[in-house]
Amino acid sequence: MFDRIALIGIGLIGSSLARVIEREKIATNVVVSTRSEKTLKRAEELRLGTHYTMDAAEAVKNADLVIISVPVGASGAVAAQIAASLKPGAIVTDVGSTKASVIRQMKPELPSNVHFIAGHPVAGTEYSGPDAGFASLFEGRWCILTPDEDTNPEALQKLSAFWTACGSDVQTMDAVHHDQVLALVSHLPQLISYNIVGTASDFETVSQADVIKYSASGFRDFTRLAASDPTMWRDVCLHNKDAILEMLARFSEDLSSMRASIRRGDGDALFELFTKTRSIRRSIIEAGQDVDTPNFGRTPHKD
């Protein structure tokens, strides 16, 4: 499919790409590049590529496809680093969780003779680094591409085919719309999880030991998200600020009104809210985004 793919960044996402590219024989040569010697060495031990270098500019030479998998705040600097070494006609893409800011950072740096199309595989875990990746991460998951009016249709077609080969279902979407949707379905839940775990960690009247002991009764579900990589999420907050602040503001308003209902002892208002939220669960199950097996509160994923 490609003669040479360069992977810039080889953490959870980059290394999952390396693994699926090998499994599906998507490229003859896979050049792995990362910032630190430690990660590069580990990638080599894991045999994630065919070539290894700490020099991103070196890595992209002659590559037909360049995939940048670094925290979104670093994408501009990486684009500047590789710009002069890119092969004319190469496709350059990324996997960042925010899109408008990545495009704003990268597009001005890149030469006009390459095809830059931003992307976001909606797939992940709470772990990071090259050991955390696995070939099936993208299987049956959405990959959102955010082309604009300058996008070459052929390059878009080729990049879509790449993600399809990785097992993803490809969707295209405007970058700003992407950032709104993800702010609501991903960034808001993530930040609420960090916040609730933060609140519980330093509550005076309830000990940490009790929080941990009885965590299976609800709290535990939030700690998984709250164990996600701090650098990645700091960057997401800084780079999708407006949409995130909008969602948090709305969440807070709704929370104030729930608190008022509890304070007033307004059982009917509470009952109504608690009923409304059930239907969306059913829709998610019908859409195949979850199954209806009950959660017994203790037996986690075994697959």
Place this chain on the structure above:
Amino acid sequence: MFDRIALIGIGLIGSSLARVIEREKIATNVVVSTRSEKTLKRAEELRLGTHYTMDAAEAVKNADLVIISVPVGASGAVAAQIAASLKPGAIVTDVGSTKASVIRQMKPELPSNVHFIAGHPVAGTEYSGPDAGFASLFEGRWCILTPDEDTNPEALQKLSAFWTACGSDVQTMDAVHHDQVLALVSHLPQLISYNIVGTASDFETVSQADVIKYSASGFRDFTRLAASDPTMWRDVCLHNKDAILEMLARFSEDLSSMRASIRRGDGDALFELFTKTRSIRRSIIEAGQDVDTPNFGRTPHKD
């Protein structure tokens, strides 16, 4: 272990008790009682007991152990209903998710010649009704009993043995402390889940279809809790009001300060918060309350 157990309320918890009592041969006779004809009929079809009646007073006659498994707001009325028919020396208990309010409601109704000890099995799912129960629900889960200075030690011993036979690990705790701990680890996460799903359900700029489609990226995890029974949770809110309002107030304060950090673009403050929350996850895994298998965002429980 007991000659006759009366189960008042035969939903998720009551019917799980019926099933484990049968499996473990804990009682010779199990009288099932519930408010509605429909539920009683279903309990009979499922063969959950040895006797069935819609009359709670009738049900408790000659019972050595009476277990009340109804929404916490109904426990006072049930206590009043059964009080005159209880066998002297019988143990009366409940399974409600709040404790101080249940004790306040039930204790004054019950005669002094029975042993009332309130309890709470910290085990559940998002489903309700007699079909939702299963015998292993309590296995390896905590059951909190909240005896007070009037509690007969022998009765407490017997009730503990009952829950141990059901597979639970028994803990005793002051009722007020129970309500504080559970407000933090269970009621707060539950209400935050209802709130976030509520916020997402009526957001104008992001369609319901997109919320459902991309729900696996975080949002979905909250919809399970938010599908829980509205009656049960309305009652919990009304009956553990003070502790819940305290937790929600603290959560809101913390959220305001997180919002301020995002607004200011204070990456260091965000990084610090997102780092702090990781350690509690590790403690929960070490305490055996979860495993560290990554969540691949789509394959739910199969057991």
